[in-house]
Amino acid sequence: MIQLSLDQVRPWFTKDHENRLQSLAQFAYRQLLDGQVDAFGKGWLSWPVDDHAELYADIDKISDQLTKVSDVTVVIGIGGSYLGARSVLSMVYPEFVDQGKHQVIFAGQQLSGTYHAHLLKYLDNHEVSLVVVSKSGTTLEPSAIFHTFRAYLEQRYGNEAASRICAITDAQKGTLRQYALEKGYATLPIPDDIGGRYSVLSAVGLLPMALAGIDYRQVMAGAAEVKQRYDNLDVADNPSVQYALARHVLYQQGFAAEALVTYEPRVADFAGWWQQLFGESQGKDGIGLFPTMLQFSTDLHSMGQYVQDARKMLVETVLDVEIADAPELVVPQGLDEKNAYLEGRTYDSLREVAIESVIKAHSDAGVPNIRINASGEAASLYGELVYFFEIACAFGGYLLGTNPFDQPGVEAYKTEMKVRLQK
Structure with missing residues (x-):
């Protein structure tokens, strides 16, 4: 209340x-x-009362698959692709309380080599699965970290690595969508009409909840x-x-x-x-x-x-x-x-x-x-x-008097970064 x-x-x-x-x-x-x-950004308005039976079945299936082969899942994303999921895990599982039976760790939200190197070393002592969240698959931070961790899983598990990876991305198009199809990863859709910061109640947040043992249906x-x-x-x-x-x-x-x-x-x-x-x-x-x-x-x-x-x-x-x-x-x-x-x-x-x-x-x-x-x-x-x-x-x-569903300013620094990196 x-x-x-x-x-x-x-x-x-x-x-x-x-x-x-x-x-x-x-x-x-x-x-x-x-x-x-602004129809492109309003899918979240009716989302809580829409019929998601098929989506829930897919989430449960993928969650069961990943938790059977691993005790730790690394969720890679930035902005709305991780903030919501992280916040619900924190609210349900406070400090000093274990996250159910399966640990969910977040990565890709920054470019610290130290953080990610230490995380990779930590994972050596665990069975690992991976969830990457990106609508386009071209955002620099999660793209770089995803391929770093994807290569780590391939080195450890060989051909089995693909069964340990799920991509939450655009349902029809985009770089990550195509890559996931080629590699044979499990996929879940990000709705076209729900932007990242409004997406926590979609698969973006629901799969990490399911992996952590949270009753996402109650959410x-x-x-x-x-x-x-x-x-x-x-x-x-x-x-x-x-x-x-x-x-x-x-x-x-x-x-x-x-x-x-x-x-x-x-x-x-x-x-x-x-x-x-x-x-x-x-x-x-x-x-x-x-x-x-x-x-x-x-x-x-x-x-x-x-x-x-x-x-x-x-x-x-x-x-x-x-x-x-x-x-x-x-x-x-x-x-x-x-x-x-x-x-x-x-x-x-x-x-x-x-x-x-x-x-x-x-x-x-x-x-x-x-x-x-x-x-x-x-x-x-x-x-x-x-x-x-x-x-x-x-x-x-x-x-x-503004459009609450776009973010034109975010693209400015992304464009500049790509120009500098591609020189």
């Missing part, structure tokens, strides 16, 4: 703002739901629940829309950046997925809030001073996640006199006091604070959060 609180942002986002923006909000929402507008059920619930709400009552409207008004008032604040370490990677979603979708045409992340209470002891007292350019969106399987921990008895007031308190209660205190201090200092409370089972809650923010992001893009 997701609940939105705008109480601490009302000095900047008033009911009068909401009323005046209703016509714009209605227009932007119609743009979002209109299948003829999809969480997203479907939010879609069905919000479909029946008026724009004025839709929490995703209200969140987007609040950040839109704050941007118009001169705020330049939005920090997604998390208090639970297992949600930090989700903030990374959120950052790409909003950065690529709304950061164009010289406009858009700069999306960043803060992990409290850790960062309160490094960035808290800046947030409290520096230039007032930052909006904080506090994402308070309570996962149902989280154990309860209590501060023990026998504390020293100055810390005795902590005795018997649960960590949940300490976190709640921290959240309320920080929101009060920062908002009093002129930093707008939006609060989003999310609670439930990890897998279904992840799906809920993904769909909540995808709606808010795409709708917010239309409020700004």
